[in-house]
Amino acid sequence: MHKRLVRRIGVGAIIVLFLVFIGSLLTHQGSNSNTKNKQLQVVAGENFWGSLVSQLGGSHVHVTSIVSDPNADPHEYESNTGTAREFATADYVILNGAGYDSWGDKLLSANNRSSRKVLDVADLLGKKDGDNPHFWYNPAYVNTVIKQMDSDLISLDPSDAAYYKSQLVKLQQSLSGYQNRITQIKQQYSGTQVAATEDIFQYLANAAGLDLVSPQAFISAVAEGNDPPTDSVTQFQQQLEDGHIRVLVYNEQTVTPLTESIKKLAADQGIPVIGVTETIQPPNTSFQDWMNAELINLQNALNAQALGN
Secondary structure (H helix, E strand, C coil), X not given: CHHHHHHHCCCCHHHHHHHHHHHHHHHHHCCCHHHHHCCEEEEEEEHXXXXXXXXXXXXXXXXXXXXXXXXXXXXHCCCCHHHHHHHHHCCEEXXXXXXXXXXXXXXXXXXXXXCCEEEEHHHHHCCCCCCCCCHHHCHHHHHHHHHHHHHHHHHHCHHHHHHHHHHHHHHHXXXXXXXXXXXXXXXXXXXXXXXXXXXXXXXXXXXXXXXXXXXXHXXXXXXXXXXXXXXXXXXXXXXXXXXXXXXXXXXXXXXXXXXXXXHHHHHHCCCCEEEECCCCCCCCCCHHHHHHHXXXXXXXXXXXXXXXX
């Protein structure tokens, strides 16, 4: 579904003109604006990265997360003049990359400031357009990203380096809770067959040692916003009916008639169905609490199946 975002985005000429205007204002403001504000202005494309950088920056940053609507599909976000303003005035911008938030790339190109630091998570991880972009569901990737964020904040505000280093240690300790739960699931359920309606769950399933058996052609097509091949639909249905799949995971923010029918078939077969989301839900929850809540649901579903057999 991440490429559907690229197809549907339109950054109009008015936004480009707006950015040019903002850029000219910034030039007159000079490079010492941060010393007046006392806070770094940080923009994150999505609220999961926004939560993490906010915890790292603490009182030294003001973070705006662009995509956070619990009722919207993040892949279909369209930028506007408000978003353009946030990008134009930011000291630090964090984008997911890999085609997930291409609207952000367009806004950056429209207002190119040498003093602004940009983190493209996909580039950091060696990923490209077409790769599974749900990097925040991989705990190892999260650990890599927060270290880079911390380094970037120190680069922008070197006088407060000790503060940012201390914040990184605190965040790493806090993240260990949900990451230890992933390890627990792996120790108890490694090799257990699970299914998912799209590739949002792929990284987490791998980290937890679960065997994600859903047809790749199916989950890739759904992730792209396309109709899966007929044979992959038939194969998926057969997998749900053969009694080996223990849990079905679906994306709560991307609902289609096909995914609804898959969910119903799983429920009819007595397979627990649990939802995950692309953005932090509820939006005011921390990244780690969001992850932990989803993992508890997964763990409970696996436990229930184990007790039932």
